[in-house]
Amino acid sequence: MSNPSVSSSAESLGNPRFVLPPGTGQIKKAETSSAAEVELIEILARTKIAHCYQCGKCTAGCPVAEQMEMGPTKLIRFMQIGSVDKALRSNSIWQCVSCLTCSSRCPKEVDCAALMDALRELSLQQGKVSPQAQQIVTFQRAFLDNIRRNGRLNEFDLIARFKSEVAIGTRQLSFLFKDASLALQLRKRKKLHFGKKSSADLDVVARIFARCVEDES
Amino acid sequence: MKVGYYPGCALHGSSNDYEQSLVACLGALDVKLKEVDGWICCGATAAHSLNSKLSMALPARNLAMAEKEGFRELFAPCPLCSMQLLKVREAVKDEAVRQELSEVVEAEIRGDAQVINLIQLFLNVGLDRLKAAVKQPLDSVTAACYYGCLLLRPPKIAKFDDCEQPTSMETLLAAVGAKTVDWSYKTECCGAGMTMASEDTVLNLAYKILDNAREHGATSLVVACPMCHINLDMKQAAVERRYGKQFNMTVYYLSDLVGLALGLSREQLGIDRHFVTEPMMGNH
Numbered sequence: 001m002s003n004p005s006v007s008s009s010a011e012s013l014g015n016p017r018f019v020l021p022p023g024t025g026q027i028k029k030a031e032t033s034s035a036a037e038v039e040l041i042e043i044l045a046r047t048k049i050a051h052c053y054q055c056g057k058c059t060a061g062c063p064v065a066e067q068m069e070m071g072p073t074k075l076i077r078f079m080q081i082g083s084v085d086k087a088l089r090s091n092s093i094w095q096c097v098s099c100l101t102c103s104s105r106c107p108k109e110v111d112c113a114a115l116m117d118a119l120r121e122l123s124l125q126q127g128k129v130s131p132q133a134q135q136i137v138t139f140q141r142a143f144l145d146n147i148r149r150n151g152r153l154n155e156f157d158l159i160a161r162f163k164s165e166v167a168i169g170t171r172q173l174s175f176l177f178k179d180a181s182l183a184l185q186l187r188k189r190k191k192l193h194f195g196k197k198s199s200a201d202l203d204v205v206a207r208i209f210a211r212c213v214e215d216e217s
Numbered sequence: 218m219k220v221g222y223y224p225g226c227a228l229h230g231s232s233n234d235y236e237q238s239l240v241a242c243l244g245a246l247d248v249k250l251k252e253v254d255g256w257i258c259c260g261a262t263a264a265h266s267l268n269s270k271l272s273m274a275l276p277a278r279n280l281a282m283a284e285k286e287g288f289r290e291l292f293a294p295c296p297l298c299s300m301q302l303l304k305v306r307e308a309v310k311d312e313a314v315r316q317e318l319s320e321v322v323e324a325e326i327r328g329d330a331q332v333i334n335l336i337q338l339f340l341n342v343g344l345d346r347l348k349a350a351v352k353q354p355l356d357s358v359t360a361a362c363y364y365g366c367l368l369l370r371p372p373k374i375a376k377f378d379d380c381e382q383p384t385s386m387e388t389l390l391a392a393v394g395a396k397t398v399d400w401s402y403k404t405e406c407c408g409a410g411m412t413m414a415s416e417d418t419v420l421n422l423a424y425k426i427l428d429n430a431r432e433h434g435a436t437s438l439v440v441a442c443p444m445c446h447i448n449l450d451m452k453q454a455a456v457e458r459r460y461g462k463q464f465n466m467t468v469y470y471l472s473d474l475v476g477l478a479l480g481l482s483r484e485q486l487g488i489d490r491h492f493v494t495e496p497m498m499g500n501h
Binding site for chain 2: 044063064067095097098099100101103104111113117118120121124135136137138139140141143144147151152153155159162182185186189190191192193198199200201204205207208209211212213
């Protein structure tokens with residue numbers, strides 16, 4: 001197999017389903033073997049880590065590689081040699097902007113961007129988020145929580161919550177007011193809304209979330 | 218022509234100038250947008266970063282709602298929304314996935330609605346029709362067409378244009394009489410949803426894009442994405458402060474320029490609500 005396609009490698013993973021395979025839930029709590037974690041990451045990302053031959057093309061095209069402590073090539077290498085924990089605890093996975101350049105250019109069709117998603121998901125589940133990435137994670141969690149409550153994004157609510165959480169977390173109250181003038185400018189351009197009536201069915205949204213979000217206990 | 222329309226959250230929020238531009242421009246071409254009833258957020262970067270199930274379920278619900286209304290074509294002007302819908306469409310080719318997702322979102326997903334972006338919508342209208350409708354050729358515009366990421370990547374799912382050297386926007390703009398430049402950052406990322414979460418990242422990437430466009434002689438940028446517009450237009454003043462360089466680069470939505478060529482006014486298209494609002498002039 002000189003150049004396995006993504007679809008054939010996905011099949012070799014046992015036809016991954018939308019829902020995570022049994023046993024996923026245990027991983028976050030119990031002892032984790034690196035091999036099991038690699039397998040789980042491959043299922044989530046629908047790609048094969050072993051196919052990477054370390055050419056470095058992903059890192060060469062990555063727009064944020066310069067601000068990562070290790071670029072995508074190294075992150076994949078750590079997974080290949082069983083040091084998944086290094087990848088899960090890295091700040092790099094949170095610096096990724098999901099531009100998909102890496103996945104589009106990989107000569108071995110490794111879906112590197114999907115690996116970043118899988119690593120982030122596991123990193124959060126296992127409580128291994130890099131302290132430097134807290135602000136990004138705070139934003140994304142606030143975003144999802146906003147959708148759960150509103151069905152559609154309420155920007156004002158998101159910004160208020162994100163800013164207050166970061167300000168409290170970092171004890172920097174100035175963060176709250178950093179973009180205050182921007183809010184006024186948005187308002188002037190009729191771009192800032194305090195919530196709009198929508199036809200979204202919030203009960204359905206709540207049930208979808210309940211089916212997709214595992215308990216965080 | 219009547220098209221199913223999934224606006225997404227940005228176009229009903231701070232990117233409502235994009236929606237205004239679309240409605241005005243497409244209206245002038247007799248394209249009527251019919252908003253999908255009961256649509257919800259696609260989950261965006263937050264969902265695909267933190268929860269793979271949600272990142273499939275949320276857009277799946279929207280695809281199902283659109284298909285329930287019988288739309289054969291679903292227009293999603295935000296490339297991230299569009300990509301999330303396309304990914305669901307791809308995933309539900311597996312019957313087991315299709316059934317399971319349908320249960321999770323309480324609606325039958327068929328996966329037969331075509332998901333299209335703004336460039337495709339214009340191409341569907343047709344270059345000849347566009348040319349014929351031009352009232353005000355845009356000969357004072359010298360634009361850099363900025364595609365960003367998700368209109369093109371990943372190519373296996375986007376199946377649109379050339380993911381390294383795209384030309385579809387240039388073709389459209391040539392049809393309405395605008396000049397475009399060759400430049401190097403057409404498909405580089407602007408930082409997308411990191412605007413709030415990691416401002417430094419966005420300022421750095423937006424700076425490179427603005428700088429390269431200007432170096433290649435562009436006086437404006439053209440985008441087909443709400444996040445690209447926010448990072449290049451709204452954040453432009455912050456980029457200028459950070460890097461000590463003035464750009465004063467107008468950032469148009471693609472529908473702004475087509476709309477101007479069709480004879481619509483800047484106010485009708487919402488261009489006056491952008492952050493960088495220099496009147497359209499050749500400043501060479």
